[in-house]
Amino acid sequence: MRKLMLALAATVVFAGSAFADPVRISVGSYNLNNLPFPVASGLGLYEKEGLEVTVENFASGGSKTLQALVAGSTDIAVGFYDHTIQMQAQRKDVVGIVLLARNSGLVLAGGKNSTFDPAKPETIKGAKIGITAPGSSSDFFVRYYLQRHKLSADDVSLIGVGSGSAAVAALEQGKVDLLVNYDPAATFIEAKGVGKILIDARSDAGAKEIYGGIYPTSVLYATQAYIDEHPQTIQKVVNATVEALEWMNSSSPEEIVQKLPEAFISGDRETYVKAVANAKPIFSVDGRFNEAEVQTPLAVLRSFNDKVAATEIDLKKTYTNAFVDKAPRKSTN
Incomplete structure (x- = not known):
């Protein structure tokens, strides 16, 4: 894992006093929802913007990355939008500055011996879920799935297994009966014959079936204090990210994978390319937050998070399109 962290960091740390804008960016996972971040790095877009970027806490987990941001040990985090809602419920201003993935990309997969049948939700009882x-x-x-079907988290065992190859191994080795994860793990599960996808929220239709709407996930976020103090740095980071999103939208999965650090690619390259192809529809094409779609994660959180349910959440304080709207567009150049 440390080797992977250093491989990614090496692609985005630029030495020399010519770069006036140092910025620390933490990323909590190498699942494909976060893919625009290493793509921007691989394309040299941070360097193009004159940024000196240091990557921290790679693969440490989204919640730990959020903790690092709030503690001030990182400047910008690559994490999930719903964290900004949770932080507002705790009276902390964490703000999404650019949207990477407009949909969750999550799947629920069953191992070879799984007895869970989505047509009979009660069959999930007793399952060990990764x-x-x-x-x-x-x-x-x-x-949220359990609550919608009048079940409780006490009816199952929830086990943290990470993402990528570690998550797939947990399912393959029988450490968990079911696995909820993202690509590339989702694609590897079926490609390697480890198990079968039972619920698929990678498509808009699947997301609406699970959540009742589109569920924006991966974003870049920062504290409001950092945004206020470093607006030029934020703008440069957003500029690079928006350009990466535009490039990804017009590029093939093979071209996208070619721009990634080799250590970032999980498993064999051919299957990883398939994973990128499967995940491609979830990515934002312009980085903008949609006012209607951010309502979905709020509804999900309110259903089981007492603090969020008890707090009057102002979603307009959880994201901003101000920097995205100022980012240069290829289509207008």
Whole structure:
């Protein structure tokens, strides 16, 4: 894992006093929802913007990345939008500055011996369910599913197994009966014959079936204090990210994978390319937050998070399109 962290960091740390804008960016997972971040790095877009970027806490988990941001040990986090809602419920201003993934991309997969049948939700009782980490969106996915079907988290065992190859191994080795995870793990599960996808929220239709609407996930977020103090740095980071999103939208999965650090690619390259192809529809094409779609994670959180349910959440304080709207567009150049 440390080797992977250093490989990614090496692609985005630029030495030299010519770069006036140092910025620390933490990323909590290498699932494909966060893919625009290493793509921006691989394309050299942070360097193009004159940024000196240091990557921290790679693969430490989304909740730990959020903790690092709030503690001030990182400047910007690559994490999930619903964290901004949770932080507002705790009276902390954490703001999404650019949207990476407009849909969750989550799947629920069953191992070879799984007895869970989505047509009979009660059959999930007693299952050991692998999630990326407690407090993650995969955790929310399970809890919301259980609640909708009048079941409780006490009816199952939730086990943090991470993402990528570690998550697939947990399912393959029988450490968990079911796995809720993202690509590339989702694609690897079926490609390697480890199990079968039972619920698929990668498509808009699947997301609406699970959540009742589109569920924006991966974003870049920062504290409001940092945004106020470093607006130029934020703008440069957003500029690079928006350009990466535009490039991804017009590029093939093969071209996208070619721009990634080799250590970032899980499993064999051919299957990873398939995973990128499967995940491609979830990515934002312009980085903008949609006022209607951000209502979905709020509804999910309110269903089981007492603090969020008890707080009057102002969603307009959880994200901003101000920097995205100022980012240069290829289509207008």
